[in-house]
Amino acid sequence: MKLLHIDPFAGISGDMTVSALRDLGVPEEVFQEALAALPITLPECRFVRGERGGISGWRFRVKGHDGEEGHAAGHHHHDDPHDHAHDHSHGHGHSPSHSHSHSHHHGDSHTHGRTHDEIRTLLGQSRLPEEVKQHALSVFQRIAIAEGGIHGVPPETVGFHEVGAEDSIADIVAACAGFAHLKLDRITCGALIEGTGHVHCAHGTFPLPAPATLALLQGIPFRQVEEPWEHITPTGAALIAEFASAFGPMQETSVSAIGYGLGSRHTPNRPNALRLILGASIDSGSTDCDEVVELRCNLDDLTPEHASHALEAILSAGALDATLTPTVMKKGRSGWILEVLCQEEKAGKLTERILRETTAFGVRRHRMDRLKLERHHSSVSTPYGEIAVKVGTLRGEILQQSPEFSSCAEAAARYGVPVRLVHQAALQAGIEGTI
Numbered sequence: 330m331k332l333l334h335i336d337p338f339a340g341i342s343g344d345m346t347v348s349a350l351r352d353l354g355v356p357e358e359v360f361q362e363a364l365a366a367l368p369i370t371l372p373e374c375r376f377v378r379g380e381r382g383g384i385s386g387w388r389f390r391v392k393g394h395d396g397e398e399g400h401a402a403g404h405h406h407h408d409d410p411h412d413h414a415h416d417h418s419h420g421h422g423h424s425p426s427h428s429h430s431h432s433h434h435h436g437d438s439h440t441h442g443r444t445h446d447e448i449r450t451l452l453g454q455s456r457l458p459e460e461v462k463q464h465a466l467s468v469f470q471r472i473a474i475a476e477g478g479i480h481g482v483p484p485e486t487v488g489f490h491e492v493g494a495e496d497s498i499a500d501i502v503a504a505c506a507g508f509a510h511l512k513l514d515r516i517t518c519g520a521l522i523e524g525t526g527h528v529h530c531a532h533g534t535f536p537l538p539a540p541a542t543l544a545l546l547q548g549i550p551f552r553q554v555e556e557p558w559e560h561i562t563p564t565g566a567a568l569i570a571e572f573a574s575a576f577g578p579m580q581e582t583s584v585s586a587i588g589y590g591l592g593s594r595h596t597p598n599r600p601n602a603l604r605l606i607l608g609a610s611i612d613s614g615s616t617d618c619d620e621v622v623e624l625r626c627n628l629d630d631l632t633p634e635h636a637s638h639a640l641e642a643i644l645s646a647g648a649l650d651a652t653l654t655p656t657v658m659k660k661g662r663s664g665w666i667l668e669v670l671c672q673e674e675k676a677g678k679l680t681e682r683i684l685r686e687t688t689a690f691g692v693r694r695h696r697m698d699r700l701k702l703e704r705h706h707s708s709v710s711t712p713y714g715e716i717a718v719k720v721g722t723l724r725g726e727i728l729q730q731s732p733e734f735s736s737c738a739e740a741a742a743r744y745g746v747p748v749r750l751v752h753q754a755a756l757q758a759g760i761e762g763t764i
Contacts, residue, residue, distance in 0.1 A: 333511060334579040335518040335569065336604040340560025343500030345590040345603040346568055347389040350507030351376055353588030353605050360389075363506035364499055366456040371495050374503075379591050382600030386589030389503070391496040445473040445487045448498070457502070464505040464571060471567045475544035497564055504568055511607070515620070515698075517580065518573035521549065526557035542566045548695065550576050556598060574620045575698055582608035621649065621699045622676040626689040627656075629664035636665055639686040646682045647675045670699075702728060709758035713740040716755040730759040 335341070351357060357376060364371055373392040378385065443451070448469050452462055473484040480487070489497075508516070523538045537559055538546065545566035554560075585608050592601035628636070636653050643651045649670040658664040667687065671679050673696070680692045702721035709716055709732075717736040721729035732755035734748070741748040 330514040330610040331512065332580070332582055332608050332610055333508075333513050333516045334582065334606040334608075335516065335573060336579075336606060337519060337521055337561070337565075337569075338604065339592070339596070339599045339601050340522065340562075341565035341569060341603050342562040342592065343497060343504060343564035343568065344389045344391075345592055346565065347500055347503045347507060348376070348387040348590030349588040349603045349605040350504065350511075350590070351387045351389065351588070352590060353511075353586050353607055355507045355510050359506055359510045360503040363457060363461060363502050367498070367502065368451060368454045369495075369498075371499055374499050381591050381595060381602050384589055384591075384600040384602050386591045386602055388591045388593070389500070391499050393495075443489055443494075445469060445489065446485055448489070451498075452502075457506075458509065460509045461502070461505045464509070465502050468501050468505065468564075468567045468571050471545060471570055472541065472563060475541050475563070475567075478544055479540050500564055501568070508572055515574060515610075516572045517575045517577070518549075518569055519577070519579065521546070521551035521561060521569070521576075522554045523551055523560050524556045524558045525553050526559070528559060539563065545570055549573075558596070574696055579606065580610065582606070582610060584608040619699055619701070620673065621670050621697060622673050623695045623697055624667075624669040624671065624676065624680055624683060625693045625695070626667050626683065626687070626691065627658060627664060628667055628687055628689060629658045629662045630688050631665060635687075639667075639683075642686045643669055643679060643682055646679055647671065648679055706733075709755050711740070711751065711754040711758050713744050713746065713751045713754060716740060716751065716758075718755060718759055720759075727759075730756065732756060732759075 347360065351360070361374070364374055371391070375390055375392075376387045377390060379388050380386070449466060452466050452469070455462060457465070470484065472489070473487045476487045476489070477484040523542070525537060527534050527536050528539045537553070538551075538561060539559065541563040542561050545563060546561070546569075549566075549570060551561070584606055587607070588605040590603040590605070592603075594601055631639070640651055640653055649672065651667070651669045654666040654668070656664055656666050667683065667689070669679055669683065676694060680694070683689055683692050702723055705720055705722075707718050707720050709718055717733040719729075719731045719733060720727055721731075732752050734752075737748050737751040737755060740751045744751075
């Protein structure tokens with residue numbers, strides 16, 4: 330299994346992610362081709378070598394949006410060790426008559442950034458590979474949902490300032506292209522830290538984490554350290570939320586490459602760099618592993634008949650599995666805990682099905698890894714004919730055998746015997762090694 334571990338020991342931002350991918354070995358052409366596929370003309374984007382605290386790495390710089398090239402941070406002023414001090418996404422509900430009263434100093438034709446709808450159109454009209462396009466759309470969608478929740482507006486009406494500017498668009502698209510180029514099986518992320526200072530923006534002074542960053546980090550573990558500057562930008566948080574499937578120490582891995590992406594400023598205590606570690610799982614042949622999404626909600630006013638119907642509807646809509654567990658809820662009311670497992674691409678559709686088929690007002694979503702035995706289907710010979718059996722193996726050793734109920738039921742009907750007898754016969758045939 331090809332693994333990538335993100336080690337954000339000094340934090341993470343969009344440009345640092347792109348820089349670390351370049352240092353990891355992703356060719357520069359991959360990033361430039363992705364940016365050229367956009368239907369807009371971006372300022373010059375280039376990589377330069379540098380060092381932070383004795384650590385050598387790349388920096389990704391967008392002309393006119395880099396503090397070291399004279400860019401004024403405008404309405405954002407904080408001790409941010411990363412390149413883009415204006416990386417915060419402050420969203421609003423936009424209407425055609427909406428005008429901004431904020432002071433921006435980006436010096437380009439898009440000083441007010443773009444709306445989420447405009448960015449979706451931009452990406453939709455691009456010539457980006459489908460995988461890159463879908464991840465970029467998803468990253469911006471995550472930011473729009475976070476900003477919409479903060480400002481109390483629907484995600485589709487959110488207007489971005491800084492995240493809608495050229496440098497942040499370049500960061501997100503280039504990062505998605507770099508991850509896609511590596512053709513990874515799994516991405517994990519180490520311990521995240523954030524400072525305890527404040528960020529000053531158009532909407533006032535906020536304690537760290539910045540509001541959008543905190544919203545994007547929901548469900549992701551992090552801790553604060555006594556350092557008065559920002560470690561995690563909203564773009565960095567959105568990229569982690571999009572790509573990382575597990576958080577914590579790096580699993581046992583055979584390391585093949587290491588990349589460092591540098592921030593613009595020299596900071597005390599630790600080098601201002603992001604480290605990416607590429608390798609292969611030592612135990613990749615023992616089990617199969619994939620990423621699934623768990624959808625969960627509590628239901629306290631659903632009858633058993635409606636609960637059963639909802640479960641069948643959810644399974645027929647493509648869930649990998651779905652269960653209803655009876656429980657006792659507040660004020661002694663009986664209820665259900667609904668848990669649904671699905672592939673990530675079906676999570677949205679199944680969330681809507683849950684909301685339509687049950688009395689839920691909301692659905693919790695959790696991304697998780699699923700370790701599986703290697704599976705295949707076979708058949709066994711029994712006195713009741715051939716019975717289909719699902720077999721689970723570990724490095725070639727059979728650990729699980731499960732006769733298919735439908736196959737057992739058909740045989741039982743043909744021979745006029747109870748299903749349990751057919752099931753027992755199929756299990757015994759498997760034990761005797763006829764598979």
